[in-house]
Amino acid sequence: MPRPDSLGQFEQLVLTAVLLLHDDAYGVTIHGKVQDLARPKDISLGAVYVTLDRLEDKGLLMSRLSDPTPERGGRAKRCYRLEALGEQALQESAVTAKRIFDGIAEVWGKEWAKEWGKRWGKEAG
Amino acid sequence: MGAPPHRIVEKIVGFLLPPACREEVLGDLHERSEGTWRYLADALAVLPLVIVSRVRRTLDPQVTLMEAFVLCLSFVGAAAYWDRAFVSGSWGLARLSIPAAVALLALKLSDAYARPGRRQPLAGASDAMFAIGMAFVSQAVLLIGSPDVALPLWIASCGGGLGVLLLTLVRMLFPPFADRPVGAAGPAFWARQAGEPVRITGGVARVVKGAGAVLLLALVYLLLRRS
Numbered sequence: 609m610p611r612p613d614s615l616g617q618f619e620q621l622v623l624t625a626v627l628l629l630h631d632d633a634y635g636v637t638i639h640g641k642v643q644d645l646a647r648p649k650d651i652s653l654g655a656v657y658v659t660l661d662r663l664e665d666k667g668l669l670m671s672r673l674s675d676p677t678p679e680r681g682g683r684a685k686r687c688y689r690l691e692a693l694g695e696q697a698l699q700e701s702a703v704t705a706k707r708i709f710d711g712i713a714e715v716w717g718k719e720w721a722k723e724w725g726k727r728w729g730k731e732a733g
Numbered sequence: 734m735g736a737p738p739h740r741i742v743e744k745i746v747g748f749l750l751p752p753a754c755r756e757e758v759l760g761d762l763h764e765r766s767e768g769t770w771r772y773l774a775d776a777l778a779v780l781p782l783v784i785v786s787r788v789r790r791t792l793d794p795q796v797t798l799m800e801a802f803v804l805c806l807s808f809v810g811a812a813a814y815w816d817r818a819f820v821s822g823s824w825g826l827a828r829l830s831i832p833a834a835v836a837l838l839a840l841k842l843s844d845a846y847a848r849p850g851r852r853q854p855l856a857g858a859s860d861a862m863f864a865i866g867m868a869f870v871s872q873a874v875l876l877i878g879s880p881d882v883a884l885p886l887w888i889a890s891c892g893g894g895l896g897v898l899l900l901t902l903v904r905m906l907f908p909p910f911a912d913r914p915v916g917a918a919g920p921a922f923w924a925r926q927a928g929e930p931v932r933i934t935g936g937v938a939r940v941v942k943g944a945g946a947v948l949l950l951a952l953v954y955l956l957l958r959r960s
Contacts (some may be wrong), residue, residue, distance in 0.1 A: 614836075614885055624813075626796065632872075634757070634760075635757060635758070635760075635761035635763070636761045636764050636765055652778055652779075653761065653765075653778070653779050653780070654778055654779040654780075654781070654782030654783060655773065655782065657754070657758065657779065657783055657786060658782050658783075658785070658786040661786045661789075663747060665790065673757070676760075677760075679764060680760035681737065681743070681759070681760065681763035682765050683756050683757070683759050683760030683763065684756050684757060684760060684761060685757060685761075686754075686757035708821075728859045
């Protein structure tokens with residue numbers, strides 16, 4: 609399998625959103641999830657479309673059109689799914705993020721790491 | 734979903750969106766809609782990014798460079814034939830580059846707005862005529878606004894005619910991405926191409942070497958004649 613390109617932060621957010629949404633990953637839900645992951649930043653829907661196109665071009669995502677639904681004015685959704693290459697890229701990003709966290713914790717101390725661990729736990733909860 | 738948008742507003746937004754992504758983007762905007770104004774604000778924020786993304790997806794840098802070259806060649810060639818002083822005159826090349834740039838922009842936008850999988854046999858020629866038509870429109874606007882910048886009629890006409898011929902040839906030899914058998918799920922053409930080495934057969938290599946040799950001899954001859 610070819611090695612995936614390294615991901616930018618926004619690409620990581622979009623890929624994580626697609627991973628979390630499983631079969632319900634399309635424009636609106638991905639935007640909502642990315643907004644949630646990137647809070648308090650405001651994310652535009654257009655930026656999500658551009659990134660989804662780019663990730664699809666890189667071979668990290670694949671898409672298909674679903675059946676039209678009435679709540680969308682009778683229009684179809686473009687649903688996205690992670691490709692194997694996308695999963696690999698996301699895993700590498702997660703490992704790098706963990707290394708960054710460990711490196712910072714080593715310098716700023718265990719108390720800082722504990723506090724951040726609690727904050728993240730609260731936010732996730 | 735809140736209040737649906739006004740039907741006419743939705744139709745206008747649909748018209749402005751590239752057909753390849755119209756269905757899903759219109760659906761997403763409809764689903765998020767909380768009234769016509771909010772819908773309009775959403776659409777205005779999304780539209781430029783979607784168009785730029787579509788242009789990026791349909792753009793082949795090498796072919797675009799070729800198209801830019803033949804467009805410049807057409808207008809500069811026509812100017813050199815009809816009025817050599819115009820090319821070397823002040824702002825001559827800059828004035829010649831305006832219709833070429835407008836035609837190239839129109840061509841890239843027409844690629845972005847092309848319907849995937851629906852292409853006529855003579856699409857190459859119609860694309861070229863559309864691009865040169867837009868170049869003529871830009872010249873007409875310049876003639877009204879600032880005639881000093883517009884090209885003389887003969888140069889514009891001959892350059893446009895030559896441009897249509899050469900551009901049609903390039904478009905027939907190298908059709909845009911939307912026409913190539915690339916599935917929505919597959920990686921872009923350039924991404925797939927990157928992994929494969931370019932294969933030059935013996936025949937092509939001989940032709941390229943021959944053309945290079947002829948070009949070199951012509952250059953040497955011209956240099957000797959000048960000195």
